Amino acid sequence: xxxxxxxxxxxxxxxxxxxxxxxxxxxxxVANDEFIEPKDWMPEAYRKTLVRQISQxxxxxxxxxxxxxxxxxxxxxxxxxxxxxAKVQDEGGHGLYLYxxxxxxxxxxxxxxxxxxxxxxxxxxxxxxxxxTWADIGAIGxxxxxxxxxxxxxxxxxxxxxxARAMVRVCKEESFHQRQGFEITMKLAAGTPEQKAxxxxxLNRWWWPSIMMFGPPDDNSPNTAQSVRWxxxxxxxxxxxQKFVDVTVPQAEAIGLTVPDPDLKWNEERGHYDYGAIDWDxxxxxxxxxxxxxxxxxxxxxxxxxxxAWVREAALAHAAKxxxxxxxxxxxx
Amino acid sequence: MTIPxxxxxxxxxxxxxxxxDDALILAQRLGEWCGHAPALExxxxxxxxxxxxxxxxxxxxxYAGELEGKGNDADKLAFHRDVNQFRNCLLVExxxxxxxxxxxxxxxxxxxxxxxxxxxxxxxxxxxxxIAAKALKETTYHAELAAEWVVRLGDGTAExxxxxxxxxEWCWRFVDELFSVQPLDPSIVTSGVAVDTxxxxxxxxxxxxxxxxxxxxxxxxxxxxxxxxxxxHHSEHLGHxxxxxxxxxxxxxxxxx
Numbered sequence: 001x002x003x004x005x006x007x008x009x010x011x012x013x014x015x016x017x018x019x020x021x022x023x024x025x026x027x028x029x030v031a032n033d034e035f036i037e038p039k040d041w042m043p044e045a046y047r048k049t050l051v052r053q054i055s056q057x058x059x060x061x062x063x064x065x066x067x068x069x070x071x072x073x074x075x076x077x078x079x080x081x082x083x084x085x086a087k088v089q090d091e092g093g094h095g096l097y098l099y100x101x102x103x104x105x106x107x108x109x110x111x112x113x114x115x116x117x118x119x120x121x122x123x124x125x126x127x128x129x130x131x132x133t134w135a136d137i138g139a140i141g142x143x144x145x146x147x148x149x150x151x152x153x154x155x156x157x158x159x160x161x162x163x164a165r166a167m168v169r170v171c172k173e174e175s176f177h178q179r180q181g182f183e184i185t186m187k188l189a190a191g192t193p194e195q196k197a198x199x200x201x202x203l204n205r206w207w208w209p210s211i212m213m214f215g216p217p218d219d220n221s222p223n224t225a226q227s228v229r230w231x232x233x234x235x236x237x238x239x240x241x242q243k244f245v246d247v248t249v250p251q252a253e254a255i256g257l258t259v260p261d262p263d264l265k266w267n268e269e270r271g272h273y274d275y276g277a278i279d280w281d282x283x284x285x286x287x288x289x290x291x292x293x294x295x296x297x298x299x300x301x302x303x304x305x306x307x308x309a310w311v312r313e314a315a316l317a318h319a320a321k322x323x324x325x326x327x328x329x330x331x332x333x
Numbered sequence: 334m335t336i337p338x339x340x341x342x343x344x345x346x347x348x349x350x351x352x353x354d355d356a357l358i359l360a361q362r363l364g365e366w367c368g369h370a371p372a373l374e375x376x377x378x379x380x381x382x383x384x385x386x387x388x389x390x391x392x393x394x395x396y397a398g399e400l401e402g403k404g405n406d407a408d409k410l411a412f413h414r415d416v417n418q419f420r421n422c423l424l425v426e427x428x429x430x431x432x433x434x435x436x437x438x439x440x441x442x443x444x445x446x447x448x449x450x451x452x453x454x455x456x457x458x459x460x461x462x463x464i465a466a467k468a469l470k471e472t473t474y475h476a477e478l479a480a481e482w483v484v485r486l487g488d489g490t491a492e493x494x495x496x497x498x499x500x501x502e503w504c505w506r507f508v509d510e511l512f513s514v515q516p517l518d519p520s521i522v523t524s525g526v527a528v529d530t531x532x533x534x535x536x537x538x539x540x541x542x543x544x545x546x547x548x549x550x551x552x553x554x555x556x557x558x559x560x561x562x563x564x565x566h567h568s569e570h571l572g573h574x575x576x577x578x579x580x581x582x583x584x585x586x587x588x589x590x
Contacts, residue, residue, distance in 0.1 A: 066368050069369075072365075072367055073577050073578060074578065074581055076590040077590050078387055078390065078394075082387045085364055085380055088380070089367070092368075095373055096377075099373075134590070191588055195588050304368070307431070310492045311493065313492075313493070314485055314493030317489045
């Protein structure tokens with residue numbers, strides 16, 4: 001769902017123990033737009049940055065199941081219920097491919113999950129906001145998945161092969177989600193006065209968190225330069241944010257909703273919308289885990305994991321028993 | 334006050350409603366797991382089953398609305414009936430409990446539904462036959478998946494063995510309803526529209542014996558059955574499920590979503 005690097009600690013340059021010719025060959029391959037594959041040599045900092053970014057992305061998919069899952073039981077029609085459930089299921093599927101992509105870098109899914117639960121690993125700040133009405137389900141699809149697509153389309157050409165390939169599949173599904181979300185919002189905006197007010201209220205609450213999803217501005221984004229050079233990232237946070245604003249504002253206008261930014265106006269000279277100042281204090285507070293429902297989100301993940309421990313243990317124990325039975329049979333046969 | 338005479342048309346409607354409500358209410362329960370299951374893989378499996386069941390519910394309830402002839406579509410039937418108008422079996426409305434109980438409930442229901450749809454696919458009502466034939470493929474998979482989990486949990490660890498056993502203990506009293514309660518009018522069975530579920534019991538017991546042997550679980554002594562779902566006498570749980578599910582269409586009756 002989302003991939004912006006949020007750690008404030010910049011990745012270190014090549015470790016002194018890394019042979020300069022290996023580093024140079026690696027940099028040349030990346031500069032030449034070749035894919036790096038799991039068995040290829042790579043600098044340790046590249047590996048670490050990727051594990052952090054991919055696992056953060058995987059966690060975002062899985063935590064992202066919670067705010068939308070909150071409305072599965074209350075979806076207002078059978079069709080909406082099926083579409084929402086399928087969507088949340090897709091997010092879980094994205095989590096699975098992304099954990100698998102990260103595992104090719106030598107970190108296990110259990111280790112990554114442990115890092116999420118202890119607060120060491122981050123996930124997208126956007127999921128620390130609550131879904132209060134049905135219109136929030138529209139807004140998440142339209143804005144949050146819309147923002148995610150802006151981030152993810154370039155990642156289909158990211159330098160790490162397994163990540164790039166996972167993103168191809170993820171992007172197809174996300175663009176479908178974005179259209180579904182917009183369709184929910186459009187229907188509300190054209191509905192009863194209460195429905196239209198619900199849609200406007202959702203846009204008011206989700207707009208700023210959505211444009212914060214692209215991460216800190218370029219002049220305060222410590223990892224951007226290195227990540228762009230390594231083709232882990234292909235466009236800067238501000239470039240992507242601008243693209244999102246330019247695409248989304250006319251969509252809001254088309255369905256009669258107002259973007260909650262008094263400073264928003266079309267700049268003829270730049271050929272882009274100018275938008276108002278973003279509250280970065282809010283952003284960093286939410287990154288630190290101070291978002292309105294951050295505690296609920298992490299607790300829900302920890303509860304699911306802990307309550308499910310006996311099931312995972314049972315599956316392993318049964319598989320081991322079966323394997324030993326097969327061995328015995330083979331020995332006796 | 335005169336008691337209206339029951340016609341085979343009413344019984345036909347009531348029968349299709351039972352099929353639709355079973356699928357709808359179980360889908361609603363399974364949807365509660367989404368995002369909270371023991372692992373991502375199980376999360377996806379449970380959501381898959383729920384999705385299939387929503388699809389089945391939509392088809393059955395849509396057809397029920399046509400049979401009823403009052404202009405109600407599937408959504409109207411799903412979101413605007415009160416507890417005593419629901420015709421699902423008591424098993425599907427039972428709370429999820431832990432994963433062991435959810436799997437026990439799923440195993441019983443999907444095994445029964447698989448046997449039912451096999452017969453229903455040959456119904457003399459072509460609409461029911463068509464829906465059942467399509468849904469049979471899905472239900473075959475649900476029954477297999479549930480059986481695999483019963484074996485995994487029964488055979489897995491001492492804890493999982495106890496938990497799945499407890500899950501079944503919760504559910505046994507609701508098994509009889511699946512087989513013993515017949516359609517309102519026996520003529521829809523004799524005409525081949527509906528299935529006489531009593532004829533499915535032997536196959537069910539035999540499937541249970543096979544799965545339980547592999548799962549190292551003891552076969553149950555079935556307790557005194559609890560009945561009532563098919564005539565709208567439900568458990569206390571269903572009202573809460575409905576108040577959640579029906580909230581939006583009830584709160585905004587003029588809205589289209």
